[in-house]
Amino acid sequence: MGEKGRARYGLREGWRAYRLIAGMWIRSTMAYRLSFAMTLVSGLLVTGLDFVAILLMFSRVDALGGYSLPEVAFLYGLSATSFGIADLVIGSAGRLGSRVRDGTLDTLLVRPAPVLAQVAADRFALRRVSRITQGALVLAYALAATDVDWTVAKVLLVPVTLVSGAVIFGAVLVAGAAFQFVAQDAAEVQSAFTYGGQTLLQYPPTVFGKELVRAVTFVFPLAFVNWVPAAYVLDRPYPLDLPEWTAYAPPLVAVACCALAGLAWRAGLRSYRSTGS
Amino acid sequence: MGSVRLYAAVAAGSFRRYATYRAATAAGVFTNTVFGLILVYTYLALWDERPQLGGYDQAQAVTYVWLGQALFATLALQGGGFEAELMERIRTGAVAIDLYRPADLQLWWFAADLGRSFFQLLGRGVIPFAFGALVFPSALPSDPWLWLRFLLALLLAMVVSFGIRFLVALSGFWLLDGTGALQLLMVSGMFCTGMALPLNAFPEPLGGIVRALPWSAMLQMPADLLMGETGALRTYAFQAGWAVVLLVLGRMVQVAATRRVVVQGG
Amino acid sequence: MDAFIELDGVEKVFDVRRRTGFLRRERRQVRAVDGLSFTVARGEIVGYIGPNGAGKSTTIKMLTGILTPSGGRLRVAGIDPARERTRLAHRIGVVFGQRTTLWWDLPLIDSYRLAHRMYRIPDARYRENLDRLVELLDLESLLEVPVRQLSLGQRMRGDIAAALLHDPEVLYLDEPTIGLDVVSKARVREFLGELNTERGTTVLLTTHDLQDIERLCSRVMVIDHGRMMYDGPLAGLHEAGESERTLVVDLERELPPIDVGPAARVVRVEGPRQWLAFPASESAAPLVARIAAEHPLVDLSVREPDIEAVIGRMYADRETVVPGARNS
Numbered sequence: 001m002g003e004k005g006r007a008r009y010g011l012r013e014g015w016r017a018y019r020l021i022a023g024m025w026i027r028s029t030m031a032y033r034l035s036f037a038m039t040l041v042s043g044l045l046v047t048g049l050d051f052v053a054i055l056l057m058f059s060r061v062d063a064l065g066g067y068s069l070p071e072v073a074f075l076y077g078l079s080a081t082s083f084g085i086a087d088l089v090i091g092s093a094g095r096l097g098s099r100v101r102d103g104t105l106d107t108l109l110v111r112p113a114p115v116l117a118q119v120a121a122d123r124f125a126l127r128r129v130s131r132i133t134q135g136a137l138v139l140a141y142a143l144a145a146t147d148v149d150w151t152v153a154k155v156l157l158v159p160v161t162l163v164s165g166a167v168i169f170g171a172v173l174v175a176g177a178a179f180q181f182v183a184q185d186a187a188e189v190q191s192a193f194t195y196g197g198q199t200l201l202q203y204p205p206t207v208f209g210k211e212l213v214r215a216v217t218f219v220f221p222l223a224f225v226n227w228v229p230a231a232y233v234l235d236r237p238y239p240l241d242l243p244e245w246t247a248y249a250p251p252l253v254a255v256a257c258c259a260l261a262g263l264a265w266r267a268g269l270r271s272y273r274s275t276g277s
Numbered sequence: 278m279g280s281v282r283l284y285a286a287v288a289a290g291s292f293r294r295y296a297t298y299r300a301a302t303a304a305g306v307f308t309n310t311v312f313g314l315i316l317v318y319t320y321l322a323l324w325d326e327r328p329q330l331g332g333y334d335q336a337q338a339v340t341y342v343w344l345g346q347a348l349f350a351t352l353a354l355q356g357g358g359f360e361a362e363l364m365e366r367i368r369t370g371a372v373a374i375d376l377y378r379p380a381d382l383q384l385w386w387f388a389a390d391l392g393r394s395f396f397q398l399l400g401r402g403v404i405p406f407a408f409g410a411l412v413f414p415s416a417l418p419s420d421p422w423l424w425l426r427f428l429l430a431l432l433l434a435m436v437v438s439f440g441i442r443f444l445v446a447l448s449g450f451w452l453l454d455g456t457g458a459l460q461l462l463m464v465s466g467m468f469c470t471g472m473a474l475p476l477n478a479f480p481e482p483l484g485g486i487v488r489a490l491p492w493s494a495m496l497q498m499p500a501d502l503l504m505g506e507t508g509a510l511r512t513y514a515f516q517a518g519w520a521v522v523l524l525v526l527g528r529m530v531q532v533a534a535t536r537r538v539v540v541q542g543g
Numbered sequence: 544m545d546a547f548i549e550l551d552g553v554e555k556v557f558d559v560r561r562r563t564g565f566l567r568r569e570r571r572q573v574r575a576v577d578g579l580s581f582t583v584a585r586g587e588i589v590g591y592i593g594p595n596g597a598g599k600s601t602t603i604k605m606l607t608g609i610l611t612p613s614g615g616r617l618r619v620a621g622i623d624p625a626r627e628r629t630r631l632a633h634r635i636g637v638v639f640g641q642r643t644t645l646w647w648d649l650p651l652i653d654s655y656r657l658a659h660r661m662y663r664i665p666d667a668r669y670r671e672n673l674d675r676l677v678e679l680l681d682l683e684s685l686l687e688v689p690v691r692q693l694s695l696g697q698r699m700r701g702d703i704a705a706a707l708l709h710d711p712e713v714l715y716l717d718e719p720t721i722g723l724d725v726v727s728k729a730r731v732r733e734f735l736g737e738l739n740t741e742r743g744t745t746v747l748l749t750t751h752d753l754q755d756i757e758r759l760c761s762r763v764m765v766i767d768h769g770r771m772m773y774d775g776p777l778a779g780l781h782e783a784g785e786s787e788r789t790l791v792v793d794l795e796r797e798l799p800p801i802d803v804g805p806a807a808r809v810v811r812v813e814g815p816r817q818w819l820a821f822p823a824s825e826s827a828a829p830l831v832a833r834i835a836a837e838h839p840l841v842d843l844s845v846r847e848p849d850i851e852a853v854i855g856r857m858y859a860d861r862e863t864v865v866p867g868a869r870n871s
Contacts, residue, residue: 027653052468191308192312200315207319274611275557
């Protein structure tokens with residue numbers, strides 16, 4: 001089997017194991033139906049209130065960094081939905097550190113399935129759909145309230161951006177998990193990038209200092225989750241005066257992020273298997 | 278006097294315990310700094326649009342952000358102190374052991390939480406705060422006495438924070454699953470403490486309401502005291518008032534909970 | 544001999560960082576496994592013992608592909624575990640004594656259904672294996688019970704069944720009887736014996752319980768500091784360690800220490816009860832007969848030496864050339 005054939009085989013096996021394990025977790029959750037319903041409702045409440053913070057700001061101002069409320073809602077909806085999807089699919093990988101600490105990672109390593117798939121499906125939490133729901137609702141409001149000259153390209157760009165954004169956030173989550181092979185109780189560093197990144201992307205790039213925008217465009221390319229494609233859709237100046245074609249770059253950026261995250265994961269796993277801790 | 282020594286030992290032990298989580302502390306400092314950066318830029322844009330929002334100028338708004346990040350872990354503004362641990366002990370029944378210990382449940386956990394608070398003030402609070410003060414314009418006083426008065430307000434804020442979280446933890450005696458209560462604590466922490474937006478920048482009449490709630494004793498009032506927006510006596514009176522109410526309430530709930538445990542036979 | 548597990552000069556070196564001051568760290572290399580060589584034939588049951596930190600679990604982790612060896616050659620069923628972990632996984636079964644792999648909140652049967660699909664076990668074979676394991680391990684009444692409600696012994700039986708559904712050729716057991724009551728221990732041992740005779744499954748088990756080894760293993764490997772200290776039959780281990788068993792006798796009344804000549808010596812007296820030590824390789828029968836004939840005997844029991852005591856004695860005389868040790 002060549003390198004390519006092997007990768008495809010690994011991907012298929014991984015997806016299969018992922019579905020099996022996630023399915024088991026859903027059944028486990030359903031063993032406590034009432035508790036599940038409660039966390040689902042409170043999850044909706046918590047994520048919902050997240051947008052209320054922005055509404056509170058807009059109760060005192062009409063624009064932030066030159067963006068109106070529906071425009072900020074567009075940014076918010078894109079990043080929250082993307083992050084919600086990534087968090088649902090692969091967010092559990094953030095628990096890797098505790099699995100390494102208590103030694104239960106070893107039980108995953110003796111099963112005939114890729115470890116990343118098993119870790120990602122570990123404690124699969126269906127309640128995380130509340131974040132996606134809330135993000136999608138805000139996005140729907142934004143689409144209805146913004147004044148956009150819709151073209152075919154713009155319409156197509158929205159779902160493409162959502163998926164690419166989810167993949168970029170997913171890559172961040174995997175890279176963060178890989179880091180936990182080395183530093184087991186540094187799970188909070190990951191939240192600086194994920195929750196921090198999501199908070200950052202809720203606001204227009206015009207709000208932030210040039211250095212910060214440069215960092216999240218070229219170093220941690222979170223800008224492609226929503227800022228750059230949204231600038232195209234909303235006919236706004238591009239952050240850092242990027243060329244116009246970059247609005248279509250999110251899928252490319254997502255693929256590159258995946259490749260890097262994959263390398264980080266392999267390095268992390270290799271270091272675990274050589275040190276056992 | 279012996280009991281004072283006991284609780285001091287509990288607090289010191291808790292301080293040391295948190296001091297051993299070095300990587301977690303470093304990670305927390307990093308996270309608080311990143312969140313501080315994001316919020317500072319957002320607030321600068323907000324105050325650009327609306328100068329003197331909530332009576333703050335830009336420098337004050339920035340200082341408020343860094344104060345919030347410094348106190349985030351110290352006052353467990355969105356949870357993360359002892360409450361999850363105590364709830365777990367209630368759920369597993371291990372709390373019965375605590376109740377039979379020759380120490381008071383409330384005081385025991387208060388001492389432990391105080392130890393945690395002090396560690397996190399030093400370990401997680403100082404660096405983001407210093408970073409913010411050095412990199413951005415700030416509105417910090419030069420009067421050392423004002424800093425001292427601020428520290429006393431911080432101590433009272435720790436008491437209020439404990440009072441709220443103790444009540445949340447004790448709800449575990451009646452609730453089967455504590456997740457909801459902890460989530461509620463998180464949400465209230467996000468809004469009512471002013472972590473999302475300073476309480477004086479809230480639209481009225483919402484602002485008036487949240488400023489009267491105990492959460493405003495934690496971040497908002499000490500911040501106003503430090504930046505010269507309010508007097509020390511007013512701050513202390515407000516904080517001490519809520520502290521007493523919460524502690525007495527906690528004591529009453531504890532008595533009811535203890536009776537429940539005894540009736541159930543542990 | 545069909546070598547199923549082969550180790551040749553296998554090493555595992557860890558870098559251990561230790562904090563020696565506020566910021567100073569000391570780096571030190573620890574050889575957890577230090578040039579280990581042995582082979583296990585298909586169908587053997589081998590007890591793998593040694594004190595905590597001797598390198599037992601590091602060896603098991605290398606055999607299962609969890610850890611990559613730092614040196615030497617290692618093959619299980621002809622496969623290099625570190626390179627082809629998932630391919631190997633289909634051919635081995637692993638039971639971690641203290642960590643269940645069963646699904647906590649779900650009925651036991653659900654964990655088996657997952658194994659069925661994850662290991663791609665053909666339906667007919669799954670059905671057949673499940674029926675057999677359920678019968679042998681007496682799991683019928685437990686299949687619909689959520690795992691969290693099972694007792695420790697029931698859970699261990701459940702775990703063993705889960706590890707065997709895909710017909711592994713080798714079963715690794717890490718402390719399979721730890722914490723179990725006497726009845727559960729006996730049942731687990733009986734099952735493992737049957738598994739080995741009927742299916743020819745190779746078994747490698749680590750344990751602190753000498754009885755596990757006495758009942759099951761024809762061969763024992765003792766490891767310490769990552770090196771093989773002994774490899775051979777259990778009887779030889781007793782000789783090597785010059786271990787002793789203890790005969791506890793309850794007499795009618797308090798008496799001075801019994802004198803039975805060189806066959807045994809009294810090591811402790813407590814009221815009418817006396818403890819006599821005698822070589823583990825000797826039978827207790829003549830000793831018991833003699834005491835019963837000469838003294839007012841009420842009751843007696845024989846205590847086996849525990850594994851730590853045996854090994855401890857062995858180490859006390861490390862210079863002895865150990866019979867059968869293939870590595871030193």
